[in-house]
Amino acid sequence: MAPTLRRVVALARLRLRVRAGHDALERPVRWVAVSELEDPTPFLEGDELVLTTGMRLAPDDAPAYVSRLVGRGAAGLGFGVGLGHESVPPEFVAAAADAGLPLVEVPRETPFISIGKAVSDMLAAERYEELGDAFAAQGRLTRAALxxxxxxxxxxxxxxxxxxxxxxxxxxxxxxxxxxxxxxxxxxxxxxxxxxxxxxxxxxxxxxxxxxxxxxxxxxxxxxxxxxxxxxxxxxxxxxxxxxxxxxxxxxxxxxxxxxxRDRLAAVRRVRSAVLRLLLAGEREAARETLAALPGGPDETAFMDGGPFVVLACEAGDAEELQDALPGFTAPWGGVVIALAPVEQAGPVAEAAARRGRVGVSEPVESSGPSGLAAGLEQAQRALLSARPVMRFADLAGQGLLSLVEPNLLSGFAASLLAPLREYGSRADLVESLRAYLACNGHWDAAAQRLGVHRHTLRYRMRRVAELLGRDLDDPAVRAELWMALAVRPPAPR
CATH class of the missing domain: 3.30.450.30 (Dynein light chain 2a, cytoplasmic)
Incomplete structure (x- = not known):
């Protein structure tokens, strides 16, 4: 911190006398500038003690001169007497007092360079003290860290x-x-x-x-x-x-x-993965002892304390963040995060995981042996393949095949597969004819009757469909793919 003007004028050897601005002596002095220019402000940065003998200044210049110094942020004005002026002109004293600018009288016996050296020494001392404070603070922070x-x-x-x-x-x-x-x-x-x-x-x-x-x-x-x-x-x-x-x-x-x-947490996560492998190998007590040795480990063994538990496979955009956010036992496993929780806690855990990605939830698993855990792990991972934010394994069969596929991917697949039919001239009826043909399970008469056309017309259309798509419509797999594509693309309005 720079010394104040009060400290500078208090140096007895300089014999400075304050003539105006007594209430503003707490201003910092960051440098001493000597100038005999009528306007020294282009060469100032602010917080300087400006020294002048006033040899080029007339009493009438006082208000403008002082105003310029104040506008530039000068710390004060030192007026040297005994050369151009025997004493500080009263006009300068009055102007400084009106502007609130400290004005000090510098006697003939005090060289301006003495004031500059004194301020420089004070700045150096302040800087040394600041460095000492900084080193001391660094030491205290380092000791706190250790x-x-x-x-x-x-x-x-x-x-x-x-x-x-x-x-x-x-x-x-x-x-x-x-x-x-x-x-x-x-x-x-x-x-x-x-x-x-x-x-x-x-x-x-x-x-x-x-x-x-x-x-x-x-x-x-x-x-x-x-x-x-x-x-x-x-x-x-x-x-x-x-x-x-x-x-x-x-x-x-x-x-x-x-x-x-971060390194410690990574090591803890690796240990949790090892605990999961121990559980799958049937080493229940070894898994409990290993987990109990970790920070917070005893609280994560609740799923082992009797009763069924649930396995959750959680999509991990950031595995570390996800694991830290989930309560109970978690472990990285094959690109996902596995969580094991008592049945009554499965809901809150799934909700917390769903804020960061998709979640697959197994059916309740008995904690008696590794076979149940392995089955639960497989169920949770299979449920995770669903496009739903949270999917329980028990609900997979009732959701329908289309619900298990990501909608955007399925829509793109349908658009690509059916594009040749849509682009075939003006024959938009090929798509609806294909829909009727598949809905009637390949029965020509029933499909033709649904469309209101002759069955030979329908046969011709289906040959064109097979040619345009390059697919065999008698192949059950081809029929399944086309039916899924048509299910995504709604029927054309009649």
Whole structure:
């Protein structure tokens, strides 16, 4: 943080005297600029203490000169006396007082370079102190990361370091840890912005928001290949360079912790797959002991404690996310996620899984042996092939064949298969003739009577259909495919 003008004028060796703007001495001084120009503002950035002897300034220039300095954001004006002016012209004192600009009188015995050196030394000391604070804060954050519950400790420590709040999210936007006043409310607001940071192509982006009373930074954690989480911090004051350093240090520590967490969870998932293999092999007690050794494992053995249970095969767009979202026992298995749940919990588990993809549900399975589990596993996987969001194996037979096929795929199949008939000149009656022929199971007289045509006409049409499609209409498999295609495409209006 830059020294204030009050600290500069307090240096006894400079013998500076405040002539105006006593109430504005808390302004930061980021540099000292010496200029004898009538308008030095093109060479200023703001927060400078401007020094001049006024040798090219007349008393009437005072209001305009001071106004330009104020407009440029100068910290103050130092007026050197003993050269161009024996004392500070009263017009400059009055103009500075009216504008609220601090004006200090610089005696002849104080070289301007002495003031510049003094401010430079103070800036260097401030910078050294800031670096020391940053190193100390980094040490405290690192120690917090090394203790038990490292991620939560880093979040709490970070909130204290920035005198604000901090929130750590997982890759889905779920809150892992939060600390600091207002963190819960902030987490809800920030979660709605996280989608803006997920870049489908290229590196994920950061987000900075500033308001009158709060300044927020949101950063993704991970790399270009995979975002492992997000963290957000907020404080009432803008973040200084040291603050940014502290935030970046915390981000690095949290990213490392999330990666370690991800590795641990991956290992846990592999163990769950091994537990499922043990159950299929009939090693029930070995499976129970293995699962009980995992974090949360004892709560996942409920399906083993007598009574029937249900097997669910869940479509896994993101297997890790899906497994974390489902209660009870879960395990990756052949490209899907398998969940085992007591019968009374099957409904909530299926509902939770259906929010992320299709679900196949087996019939209740007795927990006494591996054969029941194997049968349930096969039933759940077969039910998953349905196009329905949630399909129970017991309901497959009553749904009809068409309900088990994805509608868009079936529609495309029908359009492609029947296209030669639709494109055959103006003979749109070929499609309806084929429909009647199949509906009457290939009986010429019945089909011709339904269409109101002679059976020889129908025979001619069916020969054209077979030629256009390149299919044998006497083949039962061909008839089944054509009937499915016609079932998707409704009859033409009469």
């Amino acid at each position: 203790r038990a519950g490292g991620m939560a400790g880093v979040v709490r420590r970070l909130a204290r370091e920035i005198h604000g709040w901090a929130v750590l999210f997982d890759e889905t936007g779920g809150v892992l840890h939060a600390a600091g006043e207002g963190a819960d409310k902030a987490a809800t607001l920030v979660r709605g912005e996280l989608h803006r940071l997920r870049a489908p192509d290229g590196a994920p982006a950061s987000l900075a928001l500033s308001g009158p009373h709060e300044h927020v930074i949101v950063q993704p954690l991970g790399d270009q290949r995979r975002v492992t989480g997000f963290f957000a911090v907020g404080a009432q004051r803008p973040f200084s360079p040291v603050g940014h350093t502290v935030v970046n240090t915390a981000g690095s520590l949290l990213a490392l912790s999330l990666e370690q967490r």
